[in-house]
Amino acid sequence: MSRQGIANFTTPQKAWIKGAADYMDHLGIKYSHNDLFKYHGMNKQQGWAILKEDLELANRTHHNSEFTKEQRRRPLKLSAKDLECCDRFLQDVGWDARVLTWDQLSTELDCHVCGNTLCTHLGSMDYMKCVACTKGWVSQKLAKKRISRSEDALKERPQPDDWKSVRFSDEVHWRVGPQGKMCIIRKPGERYCSDCIQEQLNRNDEKQWEAAHTWATIGYNFKSNLTFYNTPGNKNGKLSLRVVYRDQILEPVVKPWLVCGDTFTLEEDNDSGHGGGSGNNIVAIWKHKNKLDSYFNCPNSPDLAPIENCWQPPKQYLKQFPHWDEFETRELAYEGWQKQVTQQFINERVLSMPQRLTDCIEMEGRITDH
Template identity: 60%
Template structure:
């Protein structure tokens, strides 16, 4: 077994990682997986892959092990458990996993099959490769702005604990109708892929364009409800009035009134009071009157907003079920939102210094986050 750089990891090192994690979990001792991986000199992706291996899979490499039962007949090329591991690996490790070739993915997970065989089996689970859409490109100007922004924020807030005051907020839109089961291995920052859109309904059908809009915020030891709002905009864009009247006033204001100590992170959208607008900025006025501490994230930088990672579990959950009306859509979205654990959110928040450093190291290009 080797990491993406080709360095082999010996069995004793893998055993140390698994043994240390099992001991800490058994004793209920708090620890960070990233520190465990760093101590043993493995990457985060490689470390999680090692921990995801069960004993049977771990031991099957040793053909002379008397403790491993011998099986007669030709075994299945890939078991359902192997495919489940592939699915979890692709979903959990994002771009760093999805950017691998099929052959690299098979090697990464110690699957004794060719890349072509893995591609065929994963195709049965509706996984496909596609050419990266050009929207994933980060221009030189944007890359420079991202790098400068990351440097400033990293100098001001270099410690994980300093980011635990932040509540990262965002809107998300849920399609009414089948979300579709095709999951594309894309590069980060890409939103659409023209060749991979599933046209399951007639585009003249009004239902094809119906969407439900919601807003939420997450932070360290904090997770808001999924709050639905209405907007007259055909693309779901939130206006200043909608943001003030349906989000800030009924949701954020009670946090301030009860004395919560937090800073609200928002994207620099005109509806949030940012950007250039000729209208009277009623959102900016509201924030000043209510003394709301806030900051705008760097433009076009979803990898610097941990809440972006939190939308993935509910969207994956919803893709498993058709939802033809707004009521089913909302119920599934709420049920999917419940699957986002606080432990997962805390890990994303504590990753902020690492995210910023990755942006600096990559000269402003999109990161694996």
């Protein structure tokens, strides 16, 4: 049959012929091909050419047949049934499964595909990886306290230059191993609170990785070295009044600044190890004896302490290199602190304090973007 013989028939007409014949063949219905061809306005030669003879012309719509195996591309590595099992696993097991990496999830499900392939297939079901939120939730009681503290601080230090005499201190815990922020597999809309889904995670599982505990201080035109400290009796870096904070930080680090005549106010978070519990504990007595001027930041308010912004650059630096033991972790942390946290970066954040406090008040005590 020549090309001209079936050229007058459109692609949908050819598909109708092919589909009708396939359907009846599949169900075992007896029919006359001549009647089928005649019904669609073609002769026997044209009909058979479309059905089987001229592959170049007639089979261009071969893929439209639901009874013929798809041959235009490689078969999918995961079938619809496999994806259904993945979906059921993520729904039934819960967040313990959601925090696995794609490779770990593939191994758990015995999919025999790499993590990227599993990610692509689950992406068709709207599953995605998102970073576990670490932004704190603010209760009404805490919001009122944040507003009150911010108003008092603004009255005492209303101008950016007023904050040049404040040194902001904090502790951070570096983890052994190339772990970054925990990521969660979720679908859009899967949230368990108004802001984040972190409350569904067991954060205690992460403590086993905390190995290097550090204290540091920053201020206008001032940056201390990292002070690594030990926490006998616990692994979470919790400060104790005497063994850690007084003996490992205040005495060897802060006291020499006072002896040299440095004039500053030390900002601390409201950790009990900083001596905020009472005026008679050993840390409070040490501060009074050594004439250390200090104040406590509002609880759960990292956005009101510029030093919190200074931890992210060295943490990002740490992620660039494998670090499987405590010594490598400390060296990389020290390098990141020295190289990534510039004095200009610090000064800009210190001078932003009035704006931080103003934003906190205007946002009715909620966590700001600082």
